[in-house]
Amino acid sequence: MSALLPSRRELDFQLFEVLDAGALAGAPRFADHDRATFDGVLDGAWRLAVERFAPHAALADVEEPQLRGHEVWLPAPTRDALRAAADAGYFAAPFDASLGGLQLPWSVAQAANAVFAAANVGFYGYALLTVGAANLLAAHGSPAQVERYVRPMVAGRWFGTMCLSEPQAGSSLADVRTAAVRAPDGTWRVTGSKMWISGGEHELADNIVHLVLARVSGGPPGVKGLSLFVVPKFRLRDDGTPDPQARNGVRCIGLNHKMGWRGTVNTVLAFGDQGDCVGELVGEEHAGLRIMFHMMNEARIGVGLCATALGCAGYVAALDYARHRPQGRPLGERDPASAPVPILRHADVRRMLLAQKAWVEGALSLVLYCARLVDERRIALDAGDAAAAREHEGLLELLTPVAKSWPSEYCLEANKLAIQVHGGYGYTRDYPVERLYRDNRLNAIHEGTLGIHGLDVLGRKVRQDGGAAFAALGRRIASTVQAAAAEPELAPLARQLGGTFDRLAATTRRLVAAVRDVGPERALANATPYLDALGQVVVAWRWLEQARVALAARPATPGEAAFHAGKRAAARYFFRYELPRVGPTLELLDSLDDTALAMPDDGW
Amino acid sequence: MRRIMVCVKRVVDYNVRIRVKPDGTGVVLDGVKMSVNPFDEIALEEALRIKERGEADEVVAVSIGPDDAQQQLRTALAMGADRAILVKTTDVVEPLAAAQVFLTLVQKEQPQLVILGKQAIDDDAAQTGQMLAALWDRPQATFASKVELAGAAALVTREVDAGLETIEVDLPAVVTTDLRLNEPRYVKLPDIMKAKKKPLDVVELASTGVSAGETLKSVLVEPPKPRSKGVMVKDVAGLVDALKKKGLL
Numbered sequence A: 001m002s003a004l005l006p007s008r009r010e011l012d013f014q015l016f017e018v019l020d021a022g023a024l025a026g027a028p029r030f031a032d033h034d035r036a037t038f039d040g041v042l043d044g045a046w047r048l049a050v051e052r053f054a055p056h057a058a059l060a061d062v063e064e065p066q067l068r069g070h071e072v073w074l075p076a077p078t079r080d081a082l083r084a085a086a087d088a089g090y091f092a093a094p095f096d097a098s099l100g101g102l103q104l105p106w107s108v109a110q111a112a113n114a115v116f117a118a119a120n121v122g123f124y125g126y127a128l129l130t131v132g133a134a135n136l137l138a139a140h141g142s143p144a145q146v147e148r149y150v151r152p153m154v155a156g157r158w159f160g161t162m163c164l165s166e167p168q169a170g171s172s173l174a175d176v177r178t179a180a181v182r183a184p185d186g187t188w189r190v191t192g193s194k195m196w197i198s199g200g201e202h203e204l205a206d207n208i209v210h211l212v213l214a215r216v217s218g219g220p221p222g223v224k225g226l227s228l229f230v231v232p233k234f235r236l237r238d239d240g241t242p243d244p245q246a247r248n249g250v251r252c253i254g255l256n257h258k259m260g261w262r263g264t265v266n267t268v269l270a271f272g273d274q275g276d277c278v279g280e281l282v283g284e285e286h287a288g289l290r291i292m293f294h295m296m297n298e299a300r301i302g303v304g305l306c307a308t309a310l311g312c313a314g315y316v317a318a319l320d321y322a323r324h325r326p327q328g329r330p331l332g333e334r335d336p337a338s339a340p341v342p343i344l345r346h347a348d349v350r351r352m353l354l355a356q357k358a359w360v361e362g363a364l365s366l367v368l369y370c371a372r373l374v375d376e377r378r379i380a381l382d383a384g385d386a387a388a389a390r391e392h393e394g395l396l397e398l399l400t401p402v403a404k405s406w407p408s409e410y411c412l413e414a415n416k417l418a419i420q421v422h423g424g425y426g427y428t429r430d431y432p433v434e435r436l437y438r439d440n441r442l443n444a445i446h447e448g449t450l451g452i453h454g455l456d457v458l459g460r461k462v463r464q465d466g467g468a469a470f471a472a473l474g475r476r477i478a479s480t481v482q483a484a485a486a487e488p489e490l491a492p493l494a495r496q497l498g499g500t501f502d503r504l505a506a507t508t509r510r511l512v513a514a515v516r517d518v519g520p521e522r523a524l525a526n527a528t529p530y531l532d533a534l535g536q537v538v539v540a541w542r543w544l545e546q547a548r549v550a551l552a553a554r555p556a557t558p559g560e561a562a563f564h565a566g567k568r569a570a571a572r573y574f575f576r577y578e579l580p581r582v583g584p585t586l587e588l589l590d591s592l593d594d595t596a597l598a599m600p601d602d603g604w
Numbered sequence B: 001m002r003r004i005m006v007c008v009k010r011v012v013d014y015n016v017r018i019r020v021k022p023d024g025t026g027v028v029l030d031g032v033k034m035s036v037n038p039f040d041e042i043a044l045e046e047a048l049r050i051k052e053r054g055e056a057d058e059v060v061a062v063s064i065g066p067d068d069a070q071q072q073l074r075t076a077l078a079m080g081a082d083r084a085i086l087v088k089t090t091d092v093v094e095p096l097a098a099a100q101v102f103l104t105l106v107q108k109e110q111p112q113l114v115i116l117g118k119q120a121i122d123d124d125a126a127q128t129g130q131m132l133a134a135l136w137d138r139p140q141a142t143f144a145s146k147v148e149l150a151g152a153a154a155l156v157t158r159e160v161d162a163g164l165e166t167i168e169v170d171l172p173a174v175v176t177t178d179l180r181l182n183e184p185r186y187v188k189l190p191d192i193m194k195a196k197k198k199p200l201d202v203v204e205l206a207s208t209g210v211s212a213g214e215t216l217k218s219v220l221v222e223p224p225k226p227r228s229k230g231v232m233v234k235d236v237a238g239l240v241d242a243l244k245k246k247g248l249l
Helices: A008-018 A021-026 A035-062 A076-087 A106-119 A121-140 A143-154 A288-324 A347-382 A386-427 A433-444 A450-461 A464-485 A491-517 A527-552 A558-590 B038-052 B067-079 B095-109 B128-136 B189-195 B236-245
Strands: A066-068 A071-073 A158-163 A179-182 A188-198 A207-216 A226-232 A234-236 A242-247 A250-255 A266-271 A278-282 B003-007 B010-012 B034-036 B058-065 B083-088 B113-117 B140-150 B153-160 B163-170 B173-177 B200-204
Touching: A008 A021, A008 A035, A008 A106, A008 A347, A008 A527, A008 A558, A021 A035, A021 A106, A021 A347, A035 A076, A035 A106, A035 A121, A035 A433, A035 B067, A035 B189, A066 A250, A071 A250, A076 A121, A106 A121, A106 A288, A106 A347, A121 A143, A121 A158, A121 A207, A121 A278, A121 A288, A143 A158, A143 A207, A143 A226, A158 A188, A158 A288, A188 A207, A188 A226, A207 A278, A207 A288, A226 A234, A226 A288, A288 A347, A288 A386, A288 A433, A347 A386, A347 A527, A347 A558, A386 A433, A386 A450, A386 A464, A386 A527, A450 A464, A450 A527, A464 A491, A464 A527, A491 A527, A491 A558, A527 A558, B003 B038, B003 B095, B010 B067, B034 B038, B034 B067, B038 B058, B038 B067, B038 B113, B038 B140, B038 B173, B058 B067, B058 B095, B067 B083, B067 B189, B067 B200, B083 B095, B095 B128, B113 B128, B128 B140, B128 B173, B140 B163, B153 B173, B163 B173
Parallel strands: A158 A207, A179 A207, B003 B058, B003 B113, B058 B083, B083 B200, B113 B173, B140 B173
Antiparallel strands: A066 A071, A179 A188, A188 A266, A188 A278, A207 A226, A226 A278, A234 A242, A250 A266, B010 B034, B140 B153, B153 B163
């Protein structure tokens, strides 16, 4: 079996045809690059993914991380793969040249990341965390912290973590208890324990940089009293190198044994229970959560990207299986001696494959669009256009819970159908699709559960700045709708999307008003279905955009024509099978239904 | 040694599952990921290592193919080749025509060593290196698993049916590479950017005086028959019986 990667044609379509990434090279920030560089970045990612990541995905699932004393054992190929990716510059790709980075567009880096994640999400997890932690410190660390910690992380020599949750405080960070006390030398002593820390202990890197949320005494209660600390696994010598003999007081005291995504070790960490745990404050006291959100937002879109990549991998596996598995005969063929046909010939298998294509390629379009917003914001800031930068940032904030949640739900559903296409074989460990499903099941849970993101989007994001981001989204959707309406083939889809968005906007206004009128508990009781409806509308928009680009393309070969025809068919599928499901959800939301909320406590 | 020439071919990536066109006229190439022929990548890696040991001054990568083959030459430049030449054509280039084109480049560039893959993974012809050596009237060392330079000669260990064979060839010579010669390096992203500044010349096939095109007629392209399910035998006697039944013993 070949490596299960999204097709290169698909990534090229999303990146260069839909998002016109080649044009980014016109911005001063990306002036050193061109389409050829971007192609080279993807080519290199492909090769690393095929040779160093994909061959070990099944191994990393079977050979779970083990705790030996307080150290973690991982299969050897983990280190080799990450070393190769770091040496080739894939950690450094999006960072500023002044930090040792390559200053590549985030959208191009994310396309490469999708390839790594599809190949082996467990290995990729370490890179995701490290780049996120380094980005946070680059934005909020002191110049000395940037010099000390960011450079080795950009080079991929040190890895990063995010330490938020505790055994008693997961979704509710207000209950975090880990404490930090200032020492006479200006550093801090951190004590407490942290739960669900991915990459919390290993020997893959020369050092591990933990970003830790903790309370400083005298601060306000709740999330407003949290401060952020950087805590290295090994203390640093004066020259900034880690001293392997000088372990800081942070220990791995347990592992979580997961259903999937086992290649990334998940740890329980104890800080300062044996020996001093020295930390440095990042930014101001009590500003920890706001700063941590820098990494959380990036990680959330990263989760959406991983969910998408796993969905893509399952789709590739299912399509390959359906093309090559002969079974059954077409309905109406009565001759039992006739040759069986590949199962791709059967209508229901085609439906399941088209559903997967519509979900995973819709999700890919969404997460890469979000990455493009990061690039656009940066370009606007460089150009001194604060208003444009604010609009891109607002849209990104609004779309972050969508880009995290929609792929987590629908690409998991795609993995379910990938198993279904394989029949009984798909349920066995002889085929990779059951592993992909288990890996993907995490994505609706970590980095904020689905329910948390529902509350975030409806309780906060659609309302912030007077609804400015939601309005900006509306303008962008309207612009696609208007352009598509001029094409006879797409006009019905454009009308359908325009109408559905108008209904969604009305429901949004109603729910925002309801928060004031009937209170948040009732108004937000169905925030998760609201997030689903918003996601369906946004992905329908991305599909209409894809269909528009596919229709306008002038394919030079029959294969190209078939690719673009496939895009248009998948767009039609989405508008026939998926988008109509939004209507009943909006009706439910409009009614402020409280069936679940009002369920009697003793009625379960 | 002043110069090594490395021939690289643009082929369907080895990880792509090949699909045959329904009309049997060839394999599907549209939208398929293309890469440097893996054996040629090994050839390039070997040339770079020779240069890095201080035994060569310059590595020139050459290719024959459509404009898009520039991508593979860019990869070669990013890996470390100093410059590249593409002989541009959209015609089918069979091994003899390829060898004739490479001969014109050899005459122009005067390399002391030409290294190329023992075969390309698309047509598996395994002929170009030998034909080039014959046309050039220079020694050839094929299927190399080890290459050492010794003054005006090269010691080449070859993978042959009986095991390993070491031969000495006078330079200039043609070496074709086998899989175990080395493990090619990964391209580093900063080197992709540096490669943009390296020269990549594009010349038309017509300028070489060689005419390409199909001299062989392909009748039908079919996918291999799917493997039938295996059977487990209990013991050696069972195995012997099974082989006899199939007429294999």
